[in-house]
Amino acid sequence: MSILAQVAYEATSKAEAQAITAAGYAGLAYGLATLGPGIGIGYLVGQSVQAMARQPEAAGMVRTTMFLGIAFTEALALIGFVVFILLKFV
């Protein structure tokens, strides 16, 4: 039995146990939401660095596009974070 489940088991009231389980799932949801964007941003920035190293004169354009791509990719992780907040605190 995991620590989380133990804590939930030992909690006195049922509502409290439910809240703790929800908090656990909130952490799980956020953890899963980070996986894709993490890989995506890593790949994106890696490729951008490669492009900048190969063609330093295009660095400005690549950097702008890189930030755009990061912003779009990051949105998924941030929606995961908002879901985390909603599950945990609301």
Added chain:
Amino acid sequence: MIFGLEFPPIENLVEWPNFFGPQDSWYGFNKIALINLIALVATAGLFLVASRKKTLEPATNAPRGSRNLVESAVSFVRDGIIMETIGREGLKYLPYLVSLFFFIFISNIFEVIPFFHMPANARMAGPAVLALITWVFFIAVGLKHQGPKYFWNAVAPPGVPKALLPLVIPIELLSTFIVRPFSLAVRLFANMLAGHILLVTFSVLCITLFTASLLIVVLPFSFVMLVGLTGFEIMVAFLQAYIFTILASVYIGSSMHAEH
């Protein structure tokens, strides 16, 4: 509650009592409103001060002081954002984007300013209004440049095969008019809220370790982490202002011409 660590409930982190006026009234004035007001006055004041003649060097006519700062910021938005995403014809939207950038940056930077320690954009209302203004702005730009045909061009880009239209129209409708403002607002909001919670977590950890008996040996590491994260949050505050501005610029640019 782990090892006596008492994390405050989220309401204590982001909800502020009114300075005056009853709670939930339309004229209530709290810390968030104060920060937004300061950001507004600071943005306007900076440009008014910088535009005076006194800020030029008498001999060489070179900018100095606040004008130096403002000119470099304007040229950053012009060359780094507008010229890269829209091109020359986007220069007439420079004032909107510069004021957007300054307003967001100043209201974000209050995250690390002592006695405030609260980014105004960690409440959803601020980012939502900014995203709505941007939404109205890019639709208005599209209507101005393409006329009423803008809505059709936006949902069905020219050159798409007729057979694909039933698939393309709902997707484009959703992504252009609903996902764009939503993701703009959520991106800014969630980044600032996450940063705020991160700083609060490490502050609470430092305070708890300060009173702990044996675990106090961990305190220096925790404190160094807090200082490092404060620097990181300054970078995030700048980066989020930059990303919001650059995305607004991309959206404005995309509604100037039909995509193809």
